[in-house]
Amino acid sequence: MSGESVLEVKNLRTSFFTDDGEVAAVDDIDFYINKGEILGVVGESGCGKSVTSLSIMGLVPSPPGKIVGGEILYKGEDLTKASEKRMRQIRGNDITMIFQEPMTSLNPLFTIGNQIMETIRLHNKWNKQQVKERAIEILQMVGLPRAEELLNEYPHQLSGGMRQRVMIAMAMVCNPQLLIADEPTTALDVTIQAQILKLMKKLNHDYQTAIMMITHDLGVVAEVCQRVVVMYAGKVVEEGDIATIYKSPKHPYTVGLIKSVPDMRKKVDRLYSIPGNVPKPGSIKEGCRFAARCEHAFDRCFTETPELYQTGEGQKVRCFLYEQQGGVSK
Helix, strand or coil, rough: CCCEEEEEEEEEEEEEEEEEEEEEEEEEEEEEEECCCCEEECCCCEEEEHHHHHHHHHHCCCCCCEEEEEEEEEEEEEEHHCCCCHHHHCCCCCCEEEECCHHCCCCCCCCCCHHHHHHHHHCCCCCHHHHHHHHHHHHHHCCCHHHHHHHHCCHHHHHHHHHHHHHHHHHCCCCCCCEEECCCCCCCCCCHHCCCHHHHHHHHHHHHCCCEEEEEEEEHHHHHHEEEEEEEECCEEEEEHHHHHHHHHHHHCHHHHHCCCCCCCCCCCCCCCCCCCCCCCCCCCCCCCHHHHHHCCHHHCCCCCCCCCEEEEEEEEEHHHHHHHCCCCC
């Protein structure tokens, strides 16, 4: 894995403007993805993971959403300042995205071949035969049988796992530098999940495609990712390499997430769950976002927002408990 950065997100803030005022769905977050790396972005529903990915792709619905601050640097180019024409060139060619429910992403009125070949034609000046050959090649690459016949079939004729493979094929057809996978295995059964994760690891290994894996499942992160960013209520609360985070989680929220994963080796009467609920976006105006659910919270946690503190080699945590262990790290 190269240390060359493909994507850098700096102080990103994305808000939605409602009748009740501005709601910051993503609030001043920083992270990076290196070439050939798989980065996991973890958190409960509503923490800002998907809004972060839509911000990178330039797909935040406007109105009511808008990127109000920060930078999204793709190979040094700030995508927040890019024109819509430039973003159309980047989307599908340099940065691609797959979604958690392929049935809503694939058009039911067009064949699989129509949809894949349209993607190829948008970004390449190839003749009809070249486009068809590339479509067959990419379907075979993602492990789909009878690829040529599949070109004439419709999404409803395919199983959930096959549809997700088609979505991955469409995302990979132009050999992107970065693939954003938003909960790519959520709607699939366990066996198919394992196959899709194995496929994504293979694509990452064979083509050096950087992958941003968005999930709430720590098992998925442990399976495929090298580093992880933990988000809570629009902020990054911890980040580090997988081994360090699993062996020594620092933020109380990360500790709770890991404790929530059932251990097949232990018999317990009741599974652990983090007390309380995720706060409504924009409802906490001051203090640590996790304070109300944290067993270690003290007075300062409710009035001041902690910075990201460096606690070890590459590990950062947003918690006052670690303020004295290292300097502020941005």
